[in-house]
Amino acid sequence: MPKGLEYLQRAQYFYYIIIINNKFQVQNYKLNMSTDGDEAGTSTSSYNHRLSRPQTQIITFMQGVNSTIEDKNSDYLCPICFETIEEAHVTRCGHTFCYKCIIRSLETLGKCPKCIAAFDHALARDNKNNFLALDSSTGISDGLRNFITSDSINLSLPDVNAMLEVLIQRKHLLEAESYAAQNRLLYEFLKHLLTQKEEQRNQLQKEVTLIKRDIKEVENILKDLQKKCPRLEDIKKPTEYDSAQVTAIRKEMINLINIIDSSTIKSCEEANVFSSPYINSSNNQCKYDLTSSSTLAVRRRRMHAHFDDFVQCYFDARAKQLHFAANNSDFQSTNSGLNIFREDLIKFSRFNSLRPLATLNYSSDIFNHSTIVSSIEFDKDNEFFAIAGVTKRIKVFDYNIVIRGTVDLHYPCIEMTSTSKISCVSWNSFHKGILASSDYEGTVTVWDAMTGQRTKAFHEHEKRCWSIDFNDIDTRLIASGSDDARVKLWSLNMDHSVASLEAKANVCCVKFNPRSSCHLAFGSADHCVHYYDLRNMKEALCIFKGHKKAVSYVKFVNEQEIVSASTDSQLKMWNINNPYCLRSFVGHVNEKNFVGLATDGDYVACGSENNALYVYYKGLTKQLFSYKFDAAKSILEIQEKREEDLNEFVSAVCWRQMSNVVVAANSQGIIKILELV
The missing domain is CATH 3.30.40.10 (Zinc/RING finger domain, C3HC4 (zinc finger))
Incomplete structure (x- = not known):
């Protein structure tokens, strides 16, 4: 040894x-x-x-x-x-x-x-x-x-050599172990990366397969449409009974056939399915307002401008087929998602801008003092609309008279005066002449809009009352929300509140579900939207969390979906059965004021603190278009004010139901009736 x-x-x-x-x-x-x-x-x-x-x-x-x-x-x-x-x-x-x-x-x-x-x-x-x-x-x-x-x-030398040999072997072993550990870590990283990329590849493969099948389906629809159209040769044949009008109609039909043919060929060759929005998912009939080549070009440009939003909207609509379609038959038998997306695409591209129809003034004060309009509401027949605000007046206008007027000077049909600044008004959905209002003193007042008289007043709120709403099903029921952190329920048949819901923060807005007599949503200063069943007010059915500041408005898009506005410059859409946000709408500015919120079921309009009205489509996160109010000037001004120094903002918005008309007002008391065109 x-x-x-x-x-x-x-x-x-x-x-x-x-x-x-x-x-x-x-x-x-x-x-x-x-x-x-x-x-x-x-x-x-x-x-x-x-x-x-x-x-x-x-x-x-x-x-x-x-x-x-x-x-x-x-x-x-x-x-x-x-x-x-x-x-x-x-x-x-x-x-x-x-x-x-x-x-x-x-x-x-x-x-x-x-x-x-x-x-x-x-x-x-x-x-x-x-x-x-x-x-x-x-x-x-x-x-x-x-x-x-x-x-x-x-x-001795042999002893030293033997010891060195043993130590060198030990050194090599330790180095090998260290290098193996380093490569083992690299191996695990690469394996994990490969797994992720394979999952992404599989997901992309599913998406590509889905898109190809949808392209094939749309191509078949276009081919069937082409077969149903009359032949060009038959239309070109004139008869001896043709008049000038018949000849013009023939030319229009020839143009339509050419457009349909070119769209079909383009879809088959280039798979450009978005170039042919001629099928309406609701009635499957040709839309003649979509056939103009110039209109189609505008729609195509707008579609590409919002392409990323449409991609997300498409996969949201096709999520069921993308993730749960087990086989070909299941896939082909469930094309409702494609119809939903087609409808979204058509509704998005239906309008291009906002056109002003009329202009009103909430106050005729020449000194241009604060005349903020806080609320605008149409009655149940969309015949009259009421305007209320900080001047303590409720003015009711006839919509048709205002539209037909040739000048911007309009007088109300009737005017009601409150004892305090008015924060909100609401029409009864059954009795045409009943109107309710809330004010800064916490009073809830019921008015007879036909006579302009106060019929009932409730004084139970201890602080400012921000919002009021009539129930569309039980038309005697009224809800109000206040800074005293209470939602109170009132009845037209009672002199006192019938119920009180205790919130943990200031209540900024209340709204009944339009298809229920006992479901109510309210937004508060705790940054949340609360949804309650009034038959059990001990606990909320759902609390929607996601806003970063106080929730200022809550509206029902339909009986299942809610849209909320907050001073965090965002609108959010929720489903009453799901506590997670479906979509956030961004583009407007809202950091400190009540700027208004309205919806007609498909489109959402809100004000902004840059004195503009913004319109969104419920399926996309970005704005469709906006309308800028002109900066108001007082006749007593000596020097010109810059627009950005006026601090004006849109303060109230209302949609005229069953139409493409929206009414908006700003902090200077200027009311605009606008039409989507």
């Missing part, structure tokens, strides 16, 4: 023997104090076990250096006796002592000698195994290092 290896084995052998017998930790300072042994023998009893340890002479092995106090590791010393720890015990506070030392300390003090933590005998647990493991792990390297530095002079 080479002498180097023999020395290594001897070193390890003696080292373990010394650890086991606890003989190698003899200090030089202990020999220097051997003359004081008699005095030490008479010391206090708490250190008797330390003096009873064998006073062995300095042990030298492998011709190394004598053990000194510097050789001792502080981990091995007992903080009480300053000797190598015997029967190591660790306390709950984490300190290690000799068993005898800690027992005697507990009997005397009852606390940890190091941190003065109180404990009893049961808190000291055996730590001998951990201590020995620490000793062995740190001692082997120290012993080997001492052996090499002290005994290397006695090694």
Whole structure:
């Protein structure tokens, strides 16, 4: 056996023997104090076990250096006796002592000698195994290092070569292990990346398959449409009875056939299915207002401008077929998603802009003081509309008279005066002449709009009342929301509230479900929309969370969907059966004011703090178009004001149901009747 290896084995052998017998930790300072042994023998009893340890002479092995106090590791010393720890015990506070030392300390003090933590005998647990493991792990390297530095002079060349060979092999093994660990980590990363990309590839493959099938379906529809159209040769044949009108109709039909033919060919060759929106999903008839090539070009440009939104809308509509279609038959039998998307595409491209029809003024004050319009509402027949605001007046106008007027000076049919600034008005959906209002004093007032008289007033709200709404099913029921964090229910037959719903924050808006007599939604300053069943008001059916600021408006798009507005400059759409946001509408500015919100079931209109009206389609997140109000000027102004310095904003919006007309007003009392064209 080479002498180097023999020395290594001897070193390890003696080292373990010394650890086991606890003989190698003899200090030089202990020999220097051997003359004081008699005095030490008479010391206090708490250190008797330390003096009873064998006073062995300095042990030298492998011709190394004598053990000194510097050789001792502080981990091995007992903080009480300053000797190598015997029967190591660790306390709950984490300190290690000799068993005898800690027992005697507990009997005397009852606390940890190091941190003065109180404990009893049961808190000291055996730590001998951990201590020995620490000793062995740190001692082997120290012993080997001492052996090499002290005994290397006695090694021959073969011994050194043998030791180097063993150490080099060990080095290569450690390097290989480290390199393997690094490559194993890289391998796991690449495997995870591959899994992700394969999942994305599979998803893309599903989407491509779905798109190809939908393209094929639309191509078949266009081919069937082409077959149903009369032939061009038959239409071109004139007869002797043709008049000028018949000839013009023939020319128009020829143009239609050419457009249909070109659209079919283009769809088959280029798979440009969006170029032919001639099929209405509701009645499957040709839409003649879509056949103009110029109109189609405008629609195509707008479609490409919102292409990313349409992609998301398409996959949302086809999610069921994309993820759950098990086979071909299931896929082909469920094309409702494609019809929904076709309808979205047509409705989106139906209108291009807003055209003003008429302009009104809420106040004739020439000094141009604040005349903010806070609420606009149409009656049940869309014949009259009421305008109310901070001037404490409710003005009712006849819509047809205003539209037919040739000048912008219009007078109301009737005017009602409140005792406080008005925040909201609501018409009764059954009784044409009943109108309700809420004001800044917290009063809920019921008016007879035919006579202009107040018929009932409720004064139970303790603070400002922001919103009021009539129930469309139970037409006697009224809901109101206030800064006193209460939603109160009123009846036309009662003099007091019939119920009160306690909210945790200021209530900014209330709205009944248009198809229910007992379901109500309200928005509050806690950034949430709350949806309640009034038959059980102890707990909300659903709480919609997502806004970052107070919810200022809540409207029902239909009986299942809600749209909410907040001062975080966002509109959000929700489904009453799902607490998650379906879509967020962004583009307008709203950070501090009530800017109005209205919907007709497909389109959503809201105001903005840049003095503009914004219109969204419910299926897309970006605005369709906007209308900018002209900056109002007072006749007493000496210098021109810049538009951005006026701080004007659109303050109220209302949709005329069953039509494409929207009415909006701004903070200067200017009311615009606008038409989507």
